[in-house]
Amino acid sequence: MPLLSTLIAGASVLVIGDSHLSKPDYLIKSLHDELSRQGALVHSLSACGAVPSDWLGSVKMVCGAERIGNGPVTLVLQNASTRPVKPLIAADKAKLVVVVMGDTIANYKKEFAKAWAWQQVTSLSKEIVSSGATCIWVGPPWGSEGGQYGKTYARVQQLSNFLAANVAPCIYIDSLKLGQPGGWITVDGQHLNPAGYQAWGSAIAKAIAELPAPNKP
């Protein structure tokens, strides 16, 4: 069975996400580098705190980052914003879109907002898939409990289960299966240290490469 790695080689890949891609030693380095090593032409774009539906338009955020191909990471501060994903896909002629999101819809300190999360996830997954690109959605890692975001293992597991059931037709990559609770050290309960992002990014890229290639005409 052909693997997705055969699709990635030489293809344009768009990676969008939240603050997990917003600093030079975050996934915008590790995941971006690993996908590039697989032969992809990678464009990574992040917006701190963005929720999925923010990527249907341009919504201002407090920070973000961008990286194109083998170029450096550009940090964006006051003018950070999401960009509408469908024109991005068209401009890049992206064959594959990787979404790295989940922590921003988990409502860690409050009750899980199920209907809102469903609306968030389906609005973005439908938008991406309607472009014709293959979509992969990467869920959040375990992180560590407590911290300023109030992350708990129970909630991130609940969120990951929700994403697994609701991101289709995007393919779901469960980051909780790529690591162990507390296994990757965090700086604030949610964001990993550089070693953690390196491990997570490598694991995501490996999981992507081992997916079956989609049956597309």
Place this chain on the structure above:
Amino acid sequence: MPASTLAGLALLRSGECQRPRLILLAALAGLLCPVAASSAEIPLYPTGPSQDAAFVRFVNAQAGGLEFSAAGANTRTKLSPEQPSSPFYTVDANTRVKGRFHAGGQPASDIGLTVKPGEFATVVALPGAGAVKQAILREQPDDFNALKVSLALYNIDPQCGNAGLNVVGRSAALFEAVAAGSLQRRALNPVSISVQLLCNGKVMPTTLALGALQAGQRYSVFVVPAASPTGATQRLFITSDSVAR
């Protein structure tokens, strides 16, 4: 009618309130990302809304067309027999939603309801003379699943007590004993089926082809009163439970 024009219905996507507060908080506290990247200096931002999203839609159960409007708005949205349902609009939970039904030849009828967090409310314009009568049915779904079809039966007809739907051509009941003024929802695999109505356990001469039901989509079948030349006393129609962007 785009969601953005329904200002009178207090449309505000849950979570949008967070955005202005977030920017202000960051600006006031000086929590913007530093140019020299440091993993420890990360701005705090919320990970979800203060309460779950709430939704409302409007359905026309009359034989002819009618319109609805938001309070204070000049525009009206048509609900025809061919397109009897609006999409679900996002509204502020626990905030009064106001509007009006307009049916030619009938006095306009005010709409007013409050929707709870996580609730999907359906306001149905009922058949009958005089000012448009309404029924409001509410659900708080727990079955979000992009791999399954979600199908509901909304029984709007008091004459069809304990409504049910059988799958035509199979001895399978999709729904049973749905009381008038209530609804039931279930998941099924993607399928193309036709259904037959039952009222109080009796098979009625009313069928409906549901078409190819798609995974990840949500639908509602409505049982409404009807006067048909064939003698059928109920009518069925199906809506796609889409959410307005």
